[in-house]
Amino acid sequence: MISVLVCIANLVYGTSQSIRIWKKRRRSDAVFLLVLTLYITGYFVPFTAPYWPTVQKVNRALFQPISDFLLHFLQIRTENP
């Protein structure tokens, strides 16, 4: 429910502000805001949300092997007893 409301508010705000900026002839800013709005919307749409990148997914993909290797190599236990 909250996510749906935020998604609608995001679309309304982003579109209206993009149009306002476009009319002031700062077209690159308007396009940037519109792309940002559509990108944020992707996190709330059920079909796209699982595929949209998050920092957690990206960093896990990049650093999990390094972390696993180093923790094993240094014999460090991070989990609680």
Next chain:
Amino acid sequence: MADTLKISNFQFGCICFTYLSGFSTLFFNEAKILQQDVWMANVSAIVLSILILWLMKHVQVQYPDKTMTEIYQVLLGKWLGKAAVVGTLLYAVSITVLTLRALSLFYTTAILPHTSPELIMLMLVLTTSYSVYLGLETIVRTVQVMLPLFLISITVICLLMIPNVETNPFLPAFHSRLPEIAYGTLLSYAFPFGKGTLLIFLFHRIGNKKRLMAGTSIGLVLSCAYLLIATYLAIGSLGTNLMKSATFPFFSSIQLVKIGLYLERIEIVIIGIWTVFTLFETIVAHYLFTTIVSELFRIQEPKRFILPFGLLFFAIGTRSYVRPTELELYNTTILPFSTLLPTLILPLILGFLTLFRGQNGNRRLRDDP
């Protein structure tokens, strides 16, 4: 957001302390590995943090009229510099989302179990958006007003915790292995002290840059002292085993505080003050993100982008660290490595590039359009 007034060194020191100390006492990740030897990790991390900030202050002094985003592009070249700034932006998103998730987890665990984490995150994002909209001067002034209140209340609660310390929190000392101390330093640098490197993007807003390190160092050292006091009070009150298994050890130890037989649940009052304090950390991160993006993409009216950036943090936050164990695992295994590039390696490269190029090279670069 369009504010251009300079802030003083004292104000910057206050921002440093607030920004670093907001969440520092929440998890005690490094203390859960090192226990009594945690001071070695914290002191090493704070020394490293001060060195990095000193190096970046040296870089900023060489280019007094440029913002840090511009300096990245001057030193690394246009496209590599932009890529490095984008990497820093991803780091800013990472810590803001972590902060939102950590605060919502804390609230749903400690006092509001039936409230949706999304609702808490949304309220936080709306608050930070409004604060960023008011500008840096307002944020700094508010920090100056709130900081004494926080310091007095946390000093009182620490004094009240002393009678609950039943075991010597410093013994047994020197029982950790060197790799554990090194990893503890990495953890402590990742959270909270390495976060301070994001503040280099505020250096151009400081009036007297040559005396910049005085206020910054005091802010950093005080935040380290606060973290150490809280850690050892938690170890002494709870004991090492309970401290390692508690999700929020400092607040578990505050829960033990009682005044006489009639005044209990002191931690509720502390949580209120602490929440205001932690909000500043999110506000500063949100402000820096908006500033860096507007400098990078030359946005003329950044105020219109503040709310969408807040909603971006909210959107990513709803999809990240959904389970508390994910958050803990990420903080202890991934965060120490993912933060190294933006908080340690990039500043080191920039610092050495500036040092090796020397004054003549810098003068030539400064003359470039």
